[in-house]
Amino acid sequence: MARFVDQSQFAVLAGRNAGASVDGLKAETLVAAPASAFVDGFSMTVLYGLRPPVSAFGIDDKLEVLVEGAATFYADSTSIDALVEGLANFYADNTALAVLYDYREISPNVKLYDPMSDYLFPTLPGLTWDIVKRPVFSTAIVPHVSGREVRVSSYAYPLWTWEMTYEFLRAGAEAELQCLMGFFLARSGSFDTFLYKDPDEENELEDVVLGIGNSVQTRWSMTKAFGGFVEPCGYVDPDSIHVYFSTGEITVEQFAGWSFVSPNQIVFDAAVPVGVVVRADYCWYYRVRFGEDSQDYSQFMYQLWELNALTLQSVKP
Numbered sequence: 001m002a003r004f005v006d007q008s009q010f011a012v013l014a015g016r017n018a019g020a021s022v023d024g025l026k027a028e029t030l031v032a033a034p035a036s037a038f039v040d041g042f043s044m045t046v047l048y049g050l051r052p053p054v055s056a057f058g059i060d061d062k063l064e065v066l067v068e069g070a071a072t073f074y075a076d077s078t079s080i081d082a083l084v085e086g087l088a089n090f091y092a093d094n095t096a097l098a099v100l101y102d103y104r105e106i107s108p109n110v111k112l113y114d115p116m117s118d119y120l121f122p123t124l125p126g127l128t129w130d131i132v133k134r135p136v137f138s139t140a141i142v143p144h145v146s147g148r149e150v151r152v153s154s155y156a157y158p159l160w161t162w163e164m165t166y167e168f169l170r171a172g173a174e175a176e177l178q179c180l181m182g183f184f185l186a187r188s189g190s191f192d193t194f195l196y197k198d199p200d201e202e203n204e205l206e207d208v209v210l211g212i213g214n215s216v217q218t219r220w221s222m223t224k225a226f227g228g229f230v231e232p233c234g235y236v237d238p239d240s241i242h243v244y245f246s247t248g249e250i251t252v253e254q255f256a257g258w259s260f261v262s263p264n265q266i267v268f269d270a271a272v273p274v275g276v277v278v279r280a281d282y283c284w285y286y287r288v289r290f291g292e293d294s295q296d297y298s299q300f301m302y303q304l305w306e307l308n309a310l311t312l313q314s315v316k317p
Helices: 007-013 022-031 037-048 059-067 077-085 093-101 176-186
Strands: 132-136 139-143 149-153 159-170 194-196 204-212 219-221 223-226 229-232 242-247 250-254 258-261 265-268 277-290 297-301 304-314
Touching: 159 176, 159 277, 204 219, 204 223
Parallel strands: none
Antiparallel strands: 132 159, 139 149, 159 304, 194 277, 204 277, 219 265, 223 229, 242 250, 242 277, 258 265, 277 304, 297 304
């Protein structure tokens, strides 16, 4: 980004009031009441990541806010794309640093897309048996003076957390330490996501019934079940998918007429006829990230290390 700001330019970005409170700006942006709402909306986008609808202000207005006739404020095409057009996943962190502190160096980990790699978490022999697996829901509970309460569930499906310990990681020819630490470094800590196969769940499924045709539906989600609870798969290996149509006792594999939409859906070119059962074979994984941005490895003997705490957190597709 070319040049950033003095006090007067900060006033332009913050709605011509450098001392305005964040709450006030948020309120003005959300209700869009004042005529200058496009200025407040833009400042909320740049400084705090809150994006009102683009229709709230025109492209000419936004460009005017950017340059405002100030000879010392320049916006090249890249900054216009990032700040005005709002590339879908370019968040405000580095922009705010540049605007507020004249910090221009962008980390190599800043990407213009959602980080999502398809690397599989390594399986290593030093993993101990005391693994904690935790399903997490989010429920808002409002109690009443009568003792009754109102509950609202925010998650249709849980987030999953795994806590594990490695009692040994060999750093010699086996290179287990290098494998695990290198994997963590390549993911930039908790920034990037990856795939995880839970050893206590069968991830290669066969003859799964996805649904029954109704001459309308063309899209079907691939799911997995645990203890009778069914939820969408975090990720399905597209090379493992086989699709079948069943009518009565006749089952026919479908080699064409459908496509895979990542992470877990099958889309047919035409609606499935009424009464036809859609079945599939596939291999699925959890999509996860590391729970922390740091890990503490301890060396207890020559070329022998341990990791006392490693956390994985599932990410919803």
